[in-house]
Amino acid sequence: MNYILNANEMKMYDRDTSERIGIPSMVLMERASLGVVESLKEQNLKPDRILVVAGMGNNGGDGLAVGRLLAEKGTEVTFYIAGNPDKVTPEMRRQLLILENSGFSIQRKLELAEYDMVVDALFGIGLSRNVEGEYLELIREINNFGKRGALILSLDIPSGVCADTGRILGMAVRADITVTFAYAKRGHFLYPGREYTGKLVVKNIGVTEKSFIKGRPGAFCYEKKDLQGLLPKRSPWGNKGTFGKVLLVAGSHDMCGACILCGKSILRTGAGMVKIITPACNRTILQEAFPEAMLYTFEDRPEPEKIQKSLDWADVVVAGPGLSTGDISGELMEYLLKDKRCPMVIDADGLNLLAARRELFRLAKERGGKKLIITPHPGELVRLLKTDREEYGTDREKLVSELAGELCCVVAAKDAATLVVEAGREEIYINTSGNDGMATAGSGDVLAGITGGLLAQGMDSFRCACLSVYLHGLAGEEASAGKGRYGMTASDIVEAIPTVMTLRDEDFLRCQKTPSKKI
Numbered sequence: 010m011n012y013i014l015n016a017n018e019m020k021m022y023d024r025d026t027s028e029r030i031g032i033p034s035m036v037l038m039e040r041a042s043l044g045v046v047e048s049l050k051e052q053n054l055k056p057d058r059i060l061v062v063a064g065m066g067n068n069g070g071d072g073l074a075v076g077r078l079l080a081e082k083g084t085e086v087t088f089y090i091a092g093n094p095d096k097v098t099p100e101m102r103r104q105l106l107i108l109e110n111s112g113f114s115i116q117r118k119l120e121l122a123e124y125d126m127v128v129d130a131l132f133g134i135g136l137s138r139n140v141e142g143e144y145l146e147l148i149r150e151i152n153n154f155g156k157r158g159a160l161i162l163s164l165d166i167p168s169g170v171c172a173d174t175g176r177i178l179g180m181a182v183r184a185d186i187t188v189t190f191a192y193a194k195r196g197h198f199l200y201p202g203r204e205y206t207g208k209l210v211v212k213n214i215g216v217t218e219k220s221f222i223k224g225r226p227g228a229f230c231y232e233k234k235d236l237q238g239l240l241p242k243r244s245p246w247g248n249k250g251t252f253g254k255v256l257l258v259a260g261s262h263d264m265c266g267a268c269i270l271c272g273k274s275i276l277r278t279g280a281g282m283v284k285i286i287t288p289a290c291n292r293t294i295l296q297e298a299f300p301e302a303m304l305y306t307f308e309d310r311p312e313p314e315k316i317q318k319s320l321d322w323a324d325v326v327v328a329g330p331g332l333s334t335g336d337i338s339g340e341l342m343e344y345l346l347k348d349k350r351c352p353m354v355i356d357a358d359g360l361n362l363l364a365a366r367r368e369l370f371r372l373a374k375e376r377g378g379k380k381l382i383i384t385p386h387p388g389e390l391v392r393l394l395k396t397d398r399e400e401y402g403t404d405r406e407k408l409v410s411e412l413a414g415e416l417c418c419v420v421a422a423k424d425a426a427t428l429v430v431e432a433g434r435e436e437i438y439i440n441t442s443g444n445d446g447m448a449t450a451g452s453g454d455v456l457a458g459i460t461g462g463l464l465a466q467g468m469d470s471f472r473c474a475c476l477s478v479y480l481h482g483l484a485g486e487e488a489s490a491g492k493g494r495y496g497m498t499a500s501d502i503v504e505a506i507p508t509v510m511t512l513r514d515e516d517f518l519r520c521q522k523t524p525s526k527k528i
């Protein structure tokens with residue numbers, strides 16, 4: 010697990026590290042700059058000629074220090090500073106003095122020479138408004154250097170990207186590499202900032218969790234190394250009942266694929282059994298394409314006793330993929346929502362029904378507690394909140410929290426960077442896995458299946474939604490590694506699930522054999 014910070018949190022932890030813990034700000038800056046140089050070495054990048062573009066804040070100070078350290082190693086460095094000298098921070102002033110005392114000259118006019126690398130140190134997390142005028146022209150010029158082949162290295166965050174939202178404030182530097190300090194920032198992972206960040210490297214500078222005394226960061230993400238500890242434990246003497254029974258209510262007259270994609274994902278994630286309720290027209294295709302599933306198929310309308318029997322059998326319900334929004338589906342959703350025993354995952358048309366019929370929305374809300382996970386894509390989210398795409402674009406996190414609060418549930422708000430929010434919980438999960446190959450029909454059905462599969466294995470709703478989103482993204486990456494981002498389909502994502510969540514036998518045996526007591 011890794012924290013993802015906003016600008017205020019980073020400033021608060023920086024300040025605590027220097028003022029309370031006592032590591033001087035200049036030391037943090039030197040460590041940050043050494044981290045950048047180390048990162049270039051790790052990537053085998055040896056620039057001969059670089060341009061450092063520095064602003065008047067501490068981001069500029071980092072830039073001057075990086076230039077100085079590289080000059081010590083023989084790189085030819087041109088220093089350029091921009092901005093109002095009245096605004097210079099004490100650390101930046103000190104960096105200017107060090108350069109002056111060391112005999113470097115600093116330019117105030119941009120030299121349009123050829124450089125192998127441009128260091129972007131114009132604005133960091135202190136960017137507070139849209140860039141305009143001279144700064145806008147500078148950012149354009151930095152990007153032009155990039156187009157002509159120079160490597161663009163942004164310090165902390167590409168200048169022009171809002172560290173809190175990932176929004177572009179006027180114009181932003183398109184970095185090839187961003188080296189950030191202590192922790193990643195939200196703007197590195199939220200779009201469009203994520204696209205401008207290029208490859209992200211995080212360097213430790215001495216700011217640690219010891220500085221979280223006034224509050225922990227509000228966001229986190231998962232990494233591959235976390236997986237082993239996050240996956241539900243499997244009992245060696247378990248049977249298919251132990252690993253969970255999932256009732257999938259999905260599919261409609263012209264939509265059978267959603268049952269298959271979602272149902273297969275449930276089993277691929279490790280749940281023991283799946284039973285599908287769907288119209289009779291889907292029976293033959295399901296029996297052929299998905300023989301592992303049990304079925305309850307109905308002709309005109311499902312019988313309440315049979316629905317109830319299925320609900321009594323199930324540990325978890327997944328409802329909505331390909332369901333359609335007709336009256337029969339509405340009735341089905343009503344039965345499911347009224348039965349409050351099973352935790353439930355609602356996706357796709359299940360959510361459209363909630364949006365269209367307030368009675369169903371009310372029933373969902375009444376389930377309350379931690380028993381509901383919903384997985385809306387942006388269209389479904391705005392329908393549920395009766396808002397529009399414009400508002401979604403303005404403050405997505407606020408809308409997602411609002412929805413979680415209204416339904417008293419966990420919301421996995423799907424998008425290129427999916428957010429997971431739980432009613433009443435302050436921290437949010439920001440997903441970092443996946444790619445644009447996943448923007449393909451049926452991909453969301455796979456996520457609903459993974460979520461149901463993990464929930465059936467006993468996970469807590471919030472952790473389950475976070476892990477499902479992360480695994481889904483990893484499966485998307487695995488699928489694209491085989492088929493490419495153009496050609497991959499949702500079926501490829503399903504097939505990649507086992508690979509990304511494989512608990513290797515040797516790991517399993519090690520867990521079993523390691524004694525917990527130390528002597």
Ligand SMILES: NC(=O)C1=CN([C@@H]2O[C@H](COP(=O)(O)OP(=O)(O)OC[C@H]3O[C@@H](n4cnc5c(N)ncnc54)[C@H](OP(=O)(O)O)[C@@H]3O)[C@@H](O)[C@H]2O)[C@@H](O)CC1
Nearest residue numbers: 023037038066067068132133134135136137138139140165
């Ligand atoms: N110990 C530490 O703290 C460490 C900090 N570190 C580094 O410090 C960075 C944060 O430094 P920072 O807070 O000085 O802010 P920074 O991003 O340099 O810019 C602020 C300047 O920009 C100006 N400005 C803002 N928006 C503008 C606009 N649109 N157009 C024009 N001007 C605008 C703003 O002016 P003002 O808003 O006051 O008018 C102010 O002058 C951080 O990202 C990391 O790199 C590391 O060294 C590790 C240790």
Ligand SMILES: Nc1ncnc2c1ncn2[C@@H]1O[C@H](COP(=O)(O)OP(=O)(O)O)[C@@H](O)[C@H]1O
Nearest residue numbers: 386423424425443444445448450451452453454
């Ligand atoms: N550019 C992208 N990068 C990463 N993930 C993406 C991207 N585009 C879509 N996804 C993921 O793909 C899934 C698409 O879901 P959804 O829109 O519900 O598809 P469908 O309705 O076809 O099943 C979501 O989980 C979303 O997060």
Ligand SMILES: [K+]
Nearest residue numbers: 129132166168
């Ligand atoms: K920067």
